[in-house]
Amino acid sequence: MKNAKALTASTINAAKPKDKPYKLSDLNRLSLTVSKVGTKSWSWAYRLDGQDRTYQIGRWPKIGLAEARARRAEAEKLVKAGIHPKAHDGQQVAQTMAEQATTFWGVMAEWIDINRPKWSSSYLDQVERFAGRYIRDAEIGKRPLRSLTSADIYGLTRSIGARGKTTGTERKAGGAPSIATLIKMWCSGVFRLGIASGRCDNNPAAGFKLSDVVAKPPTKNNRPLDADELKRLLSKLKEYRGQRTTIIAIKLLLLTFVRTIELRAATWPEFDLENALWTIPADRMKRRLPHVVPLSAQAVTLLTELKQLTGTKAWLFPNRRDDARYMSATTINRALEYMGFAGRDSIGFTAHGARGTASTYLHEEDFNPKHVDRQLAHVEKKKVVGTYNKAQYLKQRRVMMQEYADYISEQGLTI
Numbered sequence: 527m528k529n530a531k532a533l534t535a536s537t538i539n540a541a542k543p544k545d546k547p548y549k550l551s552d553l554n555r556l557s558l559t560v561s562k563v564g565t566k567s568w569s570w571a572y573r574l575d576g577q578d579r580t581y582q583i584g585r586w587p588k589i590g591l592a593e594a595r596a597r598r599a600e601a602e603k604l605v606k607a608g609i610h611p612k613a614h615d616g617q618q619v620a621q622t623m624a625e626q627a628t629t630f631w632g633v634m635a636e637w638i639d640i641n642r643p644k645w646s647s648s649y650l651d652q653v654e655r656f657a658g659r660y661i662r663d664a665e666i667g668k669r670p671l672r673s674l675t676s677a678d679i680y681g682l683t684r685s686i687g688a689r690g691k692t693t694g695t696e697r698k699a700g701g702a703p704s705i706a707t708l709i710k711m712w713c714s715g716v717f718r719l720g721i722a723s724g725r726c727d728n729n730p731a732a733g734f735k736l737s738d739v740v741a742k743p744p745t746k747n748n749r750p751l752d753a754d755e756l757k758r759l760l761s762k763l764k765e766y767r768g769q770r771t772t773i774i775a776i777k778l779l780l781l782t783f784v785r786t787i788e789l790r791a792a793t794w795p796e797f798d799l800e801n802a803l804w805t806i807p808a809d810r811m812k813r814r815l816p817h818v819v820p821l822s823a824q825a826v827t828l829l830t831e832l833k834q835l836t837g838t839k840a841w842l843f844p845n846r847r848d849d850a851r852y853m854s855a856t857t858i859n860r861a862l863e864y865m866g867f868a869g870r871d872s873i874g875f876t877a878h879g880a881r882g883t884a885s886t887y888l889h890e891e892d893f894n895p896k897h898v899d900r901q902l903a904h905v906e907k908k909k910v911v912g913t914y915n916k917a918q919y920l921k922q923r924r925v926m927m928q929e930y931a932d933y934i935s936e937q938g939l940t941i
Contacts, residue, residue, distance in 0.1 A: 533558065535591055538566065556598045558586060568594040572605050581611045628725050630674060631667030634716045641715075648904070649895045656705055657712055660686060671717070672726045676733030683710045711890055749874050750882035753937065755867075756780075759875070760938035762865040772861050774832050775843055775853065777939065779877055781825045781931050783884035783902065785812065786877040790853045792842045794833070802826050802924075805916070813905045816916045820924040822931030827941045884930060897922050 533552040541550060543564040550558045555571040568583035583589060583597050601611035627633070634657055642650060661667040666674070666682060687706035713731040720726035737752075751759060763773055779789055788806055797804050804819040811817050821829070829842075836844055843853035858877040862868040867875040881902060888898045897919045931939075 533591060538586060538591065541566065552591075552595070554595075554598060554602075556583075556594060558594075568597075570598045570601055570611075572602070572611075574605050574608070574610060579610070628670050628672070629667065630669050630671050630716070631662045633671050633720050633723075633725060634661055634667070634712070637712075637716045637719045640719070645895045649899065652708070653712060656708060660705075660709055661713075671720045674726075674730050676730040679710065679713055679730045680734050680738075682713075707886075715892065749879055750886045751873075751875055751879065755873060755875070756883065756934070757937045759865065759867060760934075760940075762867075764938075764940060766861065766865060768861055768864070769846070771832065771835060771843055771853075772857055774828050775858055776861065776877070777828055777941075778825060779858070779880040780883070780934055780939070781822055781828070781927075782819050783881045784817075784819060785881070785903075786855070786858065788817075790843055790855070790858075792852075793840055794837060794842060797821075797829060799826055799829055799833075811903060813903065815903075815905055817903045818916045818920060819901075820920065820927045822928045824931045824935060824939065824941055825927075831941075887933065888926065888930060893926050894919075894922065897926055901926065 531551075533550055538550065538558060541558075541560050543560060543562055545562065547559055547561050550560065552558065557569055557571070559567050559569060561567070566586040568586065568589055570581045570583060572579050572581060581598075581601050583594055583601075586594075589597070604611050627636070638650075638653060638657070641653075645653070660682065666678060669678075683706045686709055687703050710731055714729060717726060717729040717731055721729065763776060766773060775789060779786065782789070782804070784806070788810060791810060792804070792806070796806060799821070802821040802823075802825075804821055806817040806819065808814050808816045832842060836842055839849050841849075841852040845851040845853055846857075859868050862875060862877065863872070866872055885898060885902060889895065900919050901923050
């Protein structure tokens with residue numbers, strides 16, 4: 527390459543793929559290889575320890591002409607010192623990884639990788655997107671995990687929750703307060719990993735309540751209930767003097783967290799009370815895929831009572847005015863309105879909010895997000911019907927549903 531001419535950006539851009547890979551030579555044995563598919567990669571030819579070697583520098587255009595030449599010059603200094611550039615790169619990477627392994631983001635990235643196999647693609651995307659924005663790309667992500675305090679995590683969540691302007695993705699996820707909730711929950715998981723691996727001594731995310739720093743979002747329908755609100759609803763249900771079937775419907779929504787229409791239009795043949803299973807046919811599901819709901823002991827008890835009331839009818843919840851139809855869409859929400867949970871000047875909890883209530887609790891309690899998503903019947907649009915397994919994670923979901931039912935009972939559920 528002694529007679530090589532200096533490459534230019536225009537020459538590189540004009541280079542087209544051929545039947546075989548070929549090289550464009552630059553000065554000082556630097557060259558650019560053009561592959562058969564058109565990718566262009568920088569390399570430098572050098573000699574060390576009596577052997578010809580090649581140092582791979584990277585791809586164009588990520589590494590431009592000036593940077594490639596600068597990297598070649600640095601590599602030449604190493605070779606003159608008797609060091610192989612690739613070995614030096616490996617040492618630098620190892621050193622960087624060792625340093626990052628104890629930073630907030632370094633441990634969080636490890637925590638994400640550990641959990642990656644059990645998360646759905648949508649949940650993983652959410653974690654990587656928001657954690658990346660608020661931790662990886664922020665100064666706090668570079669700090670040693672051990673140096674962080676409750677005040678740091680308090681400040682982080684407060685700044686997120688107080689944001690007035692949000693992106694479309696953040697609004698879809700529930701807005702700033704919801705993002706702050708997720709960040710606090712994820713941080714808690716990171717610190718638990720840090721404690722287990724000896725990289726920190728405590729969990730600063732557990733040092734305060736989210737309600738201390740994040741204002742509740744404006745009232746809107748379908749919002750989830752916190753523990754105190756759930757207790758108040760269950761207390762109001764004890765006092766409610768409406769139809770017993772309506773009370774059972776509300777309790778079953780809390781215990782099964784299906785969509786309201788899936789419960790209202792349910793028929794008795796869908797239920798196998800002996801095996802504690804409810805199979806909702808595909809034509810009644812949002813994604814047109816069958817769905818299996820493991821029934822907790824509390825749910826089976828309620829359904830057994832309900833069967834005494836409506837077991838001779840087609841529907842679990844026949845319409846009071848016309849038993850050839852099922853319960854109207856307004857019946858449950860009217861009851862919630864009467865109890866002060868829905869409607870104007872209320873907290874804005876409607877029947878559909880039972881799903882968010884369950885999802886929030888189960889995620890906060892570190893249940894596997896894949897199990898939670900499957901129980902919520904969250905199925906990717908591109909899912910192929912032939913590969914869909916309605917009973918997937920059934921054993922784990924049984925345990926999860928019973929533990930959640932026990933939590934509801936602890937808050938005051940009576941059967």
